[in-house]
Amino acid sequence: MKTRHLLKVAVSLLGLSLVCSVTACTAQSTPPKSLLALSKGDHVLAIIDPGTLKVIARVPVGSDPHEVIASADGKTAYVTIYGGGSLHELNVIDLVAQKPLPTIDTKPFMGPHGLTFAANRVWFTAEGTKTVASYDPATDKLDWCMGTGQDRTHMIYVTPDAKRVYTTNVSSATVSILVDSLIKPKPNPAGFTQPPHQDWVQTVIPVGKGSEGFDVSPDGRELWTAGSDEGIITIIDIASKKAIGTIDAKVVGANRLKFTPDGKRVLITSLRNGDLFIYDVESHKEIKRLSTGHGAAGILVDDDGSRAFIGCTADNYVAVVDLKTLEVSGHIDIRGADGLAWAVRP
Structure with missing residues (x-):
């Protein structure tokens, strides 16, 4: 009886070993360049091979994920858990080990x-408190914040030197330009002058109603944003911090806006009707209006400008758009697809 029992144990261990061996063989490592896609439906971050368009891993995240970004070394992802302004989490994911790390x-x-990720820090908007803030992974601390005084401070762009922060304030129909400036006080009547000090200065610029998605041109000269209420694109000259033009694009339901890497085109998604609007930057004319489904949100463009990835939330997929033919060339199944980002390991 004892011999028979030992034989059964040995067979069980052998089976377990085979299962583990097969699992190890079928597990896929994260490629050096990965497409990251958030699923609002399944509450996961999908790690996708951009070559094969196959999901290689799904990592659990919080209950209302909206945007994702990767660190400069491509090893870590950060996800905002939004909750309509009521929640207070940044989820952290180890992209190499494909597992969650402690939440911030x-x-x-x-x-x-x-x-976004700039100057080795994570920068984010906090819509519920009308602020922008930054988190330093090296010290594990929230190390900076500034209030905008505007309603629904929503999307963010930070220059590589972290000296300028741009945000859209959806309900206030404004864009905030925050600049890290050296303030030189004027002499007072007694002739005493305080030493100069660093300060952040905000310029608030009116834009179209419901402006949410925006982008800065690759040359850093212009900021384009599209208003969801009337579908008007507002163009801001960054040097003068003034709106210099509008385009009556009728991009009703505009959600996200992105320049192509060469700066020649602008892509705008509509969450209301699922169309992708493609505009020529120089002429301000529409090139094409392409149906991607029933509701288009996040936009991500390949570095070489060959493809765009569109998070089609209502259709439960990421649409792949060929930017040469301007046609949809494929789909990646992601339930409630929204925020997208690249993760690139050197």
């Missing part, structure tokens, strides 16, 4: 939404 509590900054 953003309190007192509520409703983190838009985010």
